[in-house]
Amino acid sequence: GVKKVPAKLALDVGATIAGATYQEQWKTLAVTGTANRQLRKGLSTDDIKNALARYSIVCLAAGQQNGGTSCKFYFFASAGGAGIFSECVYTPASGEFTSTIKTANPEIGPQYLNFLAAPLASLS
Numbered sequence: 001g002v003k004k005v006p007a008k009l010a011l012d013v014g015a016t017i018a019g020a021t022y023q024e025q026w027k028t029l030a031v032t033g034t035a036n037r038q039l040r041k042g043l044s045t046d047d048i049k050n051a052l053a054r055y056s057i058v059c060l061a062a063g064q065q066n067g068g069t070s071c072k073f074y075f076f077a078s079a080g081g082a083g084i085f086s087e088c089v090y091t092p093a094s095g096e097f098t099s100t101i102k103t104a105n106p107e108i109g110p111q112y113l114n115f116l117a118a119p120l121a122s123l124s
Helices: 019-028 045-053 110-121
Strands: 031-038 058-065 070-079 082-091 096-103
Touching: 019 058, 019 070, 019 082, 031 110, 045 058, 045 070, 045 110, 070 096, 070 110, 082 110
Parallel strands: none
Antiparallel strands: 031 096, 058 070, 070 082, 082 096
């Protein structure tokens, strides 16, 4: 059955997942949340990875795309053992940061987007 999610999302510390498992889950799960946020311009990949890592959100992969005009990240977190998968794109020139969230439990998507406000505030 679906795990009951507490009203306030608490992420599991030290959550990890194999890259192949992540890719498999990403293909099969439905999108449960999307968001656009305005961050500072000119942040580095490490700035973003480190800010989220402080909140138990692990970066599995990150790389430049579109000729270096943007950077794509794949993040993983879990709450009560339930995986939270996110694909984020940051555009240094504009500071735009988009997030696409996939989870098995549809309630977690919006909660996770609210949770992301804290780590992203330090980059705004």
